[in-house]
Amino acid sequence: MKKIILGLIFIFCVFTTKSAYAKNINIKISNKNYKATLINVKVDGENKVSKEMPSFIYQKRTLVPIRFLSETFGAIVDWNSKTQAATISLADKSIVLTIDKAEAIINGVTKPIEKAYTPRLVRVNGGSARTYVPLRLISELFGYDVSWNNKSQTAIINTNTIIEEDTNDVIILPSGDDEPDQIKPDNDAIKPNPNANDNPSIKPNPDGYAHLTNVVLTRYNDKDAVLFQGLKGKYKVTKLDNPDRLVLDFEKAIFDDPELYREYSIVMNGIKGIRASQFADNDTSKSDKNVRIVMDIEDNAIDYQIDETNDGLVFYIKKSMKSFYSYDGRNFAIKNTEGRVSEHTYDDLRKTITMSVETNKDIETGTEKFKDPFISSLVIEKAANGYTFTINLVRNALVEKSDDRDADYSLRLSRIVNSKPSDYLIMIDPGHGGKDPGGVSKIDGSSEVDFIPIVARALEAKLKAAGYNVMKTNDTIDEYVDIFERAKMANSVNADVFISIHANVADSPAASGFEVLYSSEAKHKNKTRKQTEFANCILNAVGELVGNKGRGLKEGAYVVTRNTNMPAALLEMEFLSSKKGLALLKSQAYLDKMVDGLFNGIVDYLNNYY
Numbered sequence: 001m002k003k004i005i006l007g008l009i010f011i012f013c014v015f016t017t018k019s020a021y022a023k024n025i026n027i028k029i030s031n032k033n034y035k036a037t038l039i040n041v042k043v044d045g046e047n048k049v050s051k052e053m054p055s056f057i058y059q060k061r062t063l064v065p066i067r068f069l070s071e072t073f074g075a076i077v078d079w080n081s082k083t084q085a086a087t088i089s090l091a092d093k094s095i096v097l098t099i100d101k102a103e104a105i106i107n108g109v110t111k112p113i114e115k116a117y118t119p120r121l122v123r124v125n126g127g128s129a130r131t132y133v134p135l136r137l138i139s140e141l142f143g144y145d146v147s148w149n150n151k152s153q154t155a156i157i158n159t160n161t162i163i164e165e166d167t168n169d170v171i172i173l174p175s176g177d178d179e180p181d182q183i184k185p186d187n188d189a190i191k192p193n194p195n196a197n198d199n200p201s202i203k204p205n206p207d208g209y210a211h212l213t214n215v216v217l218t219r220y221n222d223k224d225a226v227l228f229q230g231l232k233g234k235y236k237v238t239k240l241d242n243p244d245r246l247v248l249d250f251e252k253a254i255f256d257d258p259e260l261y262r263e264y265s266i267v268m269n270g271i272k273g274i275r276a277s278q279f280a281d282n283d284t285s286k287s288d289k290n291v292r293i294v295m296d297i298e299d300n301a302i303d304y305q306i307d308e309t310n311d312g313l314v315f316y317i318k319k320s321m322k323s324f325y326s327y328d329g330r331n332f333a334i335k336n337t338e339g340r341v342s343e344h345t346y347d348d349l350r351k352t353i354t355m356s357v358e359t360n361k362d363i364e365t366g367t368e369k370f371k372d373p374f375i376s377s378l379v380i381e382k383a384a385n386g387y388t389f390t391i392n393l394v395r396n397a398l399v400e401k402s403d404d405r406d407a408d409y410s411l412r413l414s415r416i417v418n419s420k421p422s423d424y425l426i427m428i429d430p431g432h433g434g435k436d437p438g439g440v441s442k443i444d445g446s447s448e449v450d451f452i453p454i455v456a457r458a459l460e461a462k463l464k465a466a467g468y469n470v471m472k473t474n475d476t477i478d479e480y481v482d483i484f485e486r487a488k489m490a491n492s493v494n495a496d497v498f499i500s501i502h503a504n505v506a507d508s509p510a511a512s513g514f515e516v517l518y519s520s521e522a523k524h525k526n527k528t529r530k531q532t533e534f535a536n537c538i539l540n541a542v543g544e545l546v547g548n549k550g551r552g553l554k555e556g557a558y559v560v561t562r563n564t565n566m567p568a569a570l571l572e573m574e575f576l577s578s579k580k581g582l583a584l585l586k587s588q589a590y591l592d593k594m595v596d597g598l599f600n601g602i603v604d605y606l607n608n609y610y
Contacts, residue, residue: 025056028123034058040154043072053130055155062135062155063122069133076238076247078294079131079277081261086119086131089240097133107525210253212291215264215274218314220307224268225316228293230256232308246295246304248315249279253291270304270317272296303364321364321380325389326407329372330414332391333407337361339386341409346399353391353399355409356383363387374413376494394494395423415610421467424606427495429473429560430456431502431570434480439505441576448503451573451585456501458595463602471495487563496610497534497602498568500560501594503585504575512578513550514542514594517570519562520555526565530609534567537605542571542597546590567605571598 023038036056041048041064049055053065066086069075075090084099096105102115121129135146135155147156211230218227231250238247255262260278267273279292295315303318326333334341339359346353357363365387368378374397379390397413404410416423430452432438438448456472463470471493473486481489490498504511518535521527535553543549551572561568573594574581584590 025054026125027056027058028126029058029120037153040152041068041157042154043157048072054124055135056124057153061117063120063132064135066119066131066133076240078240078245078247079261080275081263086133087240087245094241099131208252209289210250210291212250212253212255212257212276212293212312215262215266215276215293217266217268220309220314220316223316225314226266226268226271226274226295227309227312227314229312231291231313235306235313237306244297246297248293248295248306250291250293252289254278254289255291268317270298270302272298303366318364321366321368321378324363324380325378327370327372327375327378329374331402331404331410331412332375333404333410334389335407337363337387337408339408344399344401344409344411348396351393351396353393353411355389356386357389357408358386360386372494395419395496419606422469424496424610425469425471425493426463426602427471427473427490427493427498427564427566428456428460429486429490429498429500430475431500432480433474434478436480439503439576441505441582443577443579443582446576446582446585448505448576451503451591452501454591455573455594455598458591459499459501459598462595462599466599466603483559484563486560490564490566490568495564495566497605498560498564498566499538499598499602500568500570501598502570502572504572504581505577506575507577509578511575512581513548514546514574515551515554515572516542517554517556517558517561517572518568519557523555524557524562526563531561531567533609534601534605535569537609538569538571538598538601541599541601541604542594544600545593545597567610 024035025038027034027036036058038054038056039062041055048068050065050068053067055062055064055068057063066077066088069077069088069090073090075088078087078089079085080087085101086097088095088097094107097119099119099121102118103110103112105111117134119131119133122132123129147158148154149156210232212228213230216227216229218225220227231253233253234251236249236251238249239245240247255276255278257276261275262277263273263275265273273296274293276291276293279290303320303322305316305318307314307316324334324336326335334355334357337357337359338361339357342356342358344353344355363380363386365380365382368380370376370378372394374394375391376394377392379388379392381388381390396416396419398416400412400414402410402412432448432452438452440447453475457475460470460472471489473489474481486500487498504515516535516539518531519527521531532553532555539549539553558570561570571594574584574590576582576585
């Protein structure tokens with residue numbers, strides 16, 4: 001698989017020779033008028049051109065509307081008009097960019113950026129001020145392969161090619177171009193409307209759209225609540241962190257505010273502020289019929305409820321299940337029940353721990369899911385004399401009653417040293433597939449998918465024969481699964497380890513050897529177990545069979561290793577671009593060594609490090 005270290009810089013420092021097809025547009029930045037060159041953008045072969053908010057070259061730099069990030073990649077973009085800052089969230093990354101500020105805050109860490117690459121407020125052809133960002137952000141934030149076709153003036157983004165993340169303290173951008181003047185936002189940028197009517201009447205909806213007329217505090221079922229007046233219908237809720245927020249996207253909805261953006265000074269238990277805006281879901285202004293509401297919250301763990309009423313949708317905070325238990329990854333405690341807790345019952349066949357609580361206190365019921373090596377979920381149910389607490393385990397564990405004086409009942413969970421293979425779940429990720437053949441050899445046209453399924457299927461059979469539970473993200477060359485979805489699949493089933501299988505490609509025909517890629521727990525907060533140890537186990541086991549350690553370990557923000565919570569590694573087998581490497585890949589003996597090496601490495605890790 002071809003990897004690009006810093007991205008292709010000519011997408012950002014564009015050649016001065018212009019295509020015959022290039023068109024100019026009028027833009028206004030900081031009350032100054034400029035001519036800019038209109039460009040095309042293709043993502044995975046699909047044109048992403050917006051007439052209303054086009055992408056263009058300005059002073060030799062490619063700029064795209066910030067809306068492009070949400071519409072193309074599913075990122076959540078939250079705009080704060082007071083601070084003139086945009087928070088862009090996707091997967092495990094949150095990046096804050098501020099107009100005219102030469103810094104980016106990445107997962108809470110501030111990194112300086114060159115002044116020429118700060119976000120700008122831009123008016124295109126006399127339209128409203130919109131936030132534009134350099135296309136370099138695509139590489140920084142998403143880790144995608146970006147290239148440039150100068151003849152057609154097209155930026156080409158490939159989301160299927162993994163590139164390495166730049167870990168420098170300063171975000172490196174190409175030099176040598178003239179830096180533009182410092183850009184300041186226009187005075188008439190979008191502002192909140194503090195004088196809007198606090199009690200507008202709900203409008204009828206002859207157009208078939210729900211109309212958000214106001215956001216107000218109210219009382220609902222004896223609880224403080226927020227009423228989104230006039231809103232009804234389908235919506236999606238997304239939780240974000242850095243900072244903690246709830247994002248509510250309402251389909252077929254119109255925001256009845258002249259500015260199409262407003263901030264509400266609403267504070268109640270768990271909520272620190274609310275803002276609403278008209279949100280576009282595609283490239284045409286006619287389809288700008290979604291409403292986005294962003295709620296700043298105290299803690300993403302809050303339990304909430306949204307009910308539909310005659311006046312609109314009501315949002316309120318439920319009593320949290322977390323009020324009645326605590327768990328730190330090893331110690332579980334029931335607390336604040338004001339009752340008597342029975343001795344726990346452990347069913348090792350069903351992998352459940354059950355406790356009964358006799359109490360007259362009102363305890364919140366429901367299911368709480370965990371991303372944890374021991375507990376998959378906690379279920380609290382109403383019973384005849386109180387409540388039943390049921391802990392569902394990922395695998396069997398050593399369960400002992402502990403002495404926590406601040407708890408009503410407490411347990412300590414630990415790993416069973418002599419675990420059986422059937423206690424583990426291995427997730428195999430055969431790379432690429434379907435529309436994505438992976439890297440292709442210039443020697444004979446062979447592609448990665450000619451070899452990956454052979455190794456993946458043999459490894460699956462070998463692990464199952466040894467008694468392990470095995471799942472795969474995909475199976476055949478006819479099937480393609482998005483790389484982000486692969487990580488989600490592994491996380492959803494709480495796999496014990498994740499192994500991704502690829503072959504390699506390089507520009508140089510001299511490149512050879514296998515390598516193991518991983519993402520360390522030190523750099524990625526979602527990685528909770530020994531990542532380096534797992535990668536080393538794979539490297540050593542494969543290396544022992546092929547007679548060398550190849551190109552060694554490589555740490556980086558590779559999507560499938562970064563976004564998976566469990567220990568994860570990506571094996572790059574030999575190079576398709578080398579005659580020697582291609583010959584090895586076509587050798588069954590070599591592929592067998594890959595299978596045996598992966599098997600031995602997985603077993604070594606589970607037996608000695610897990």
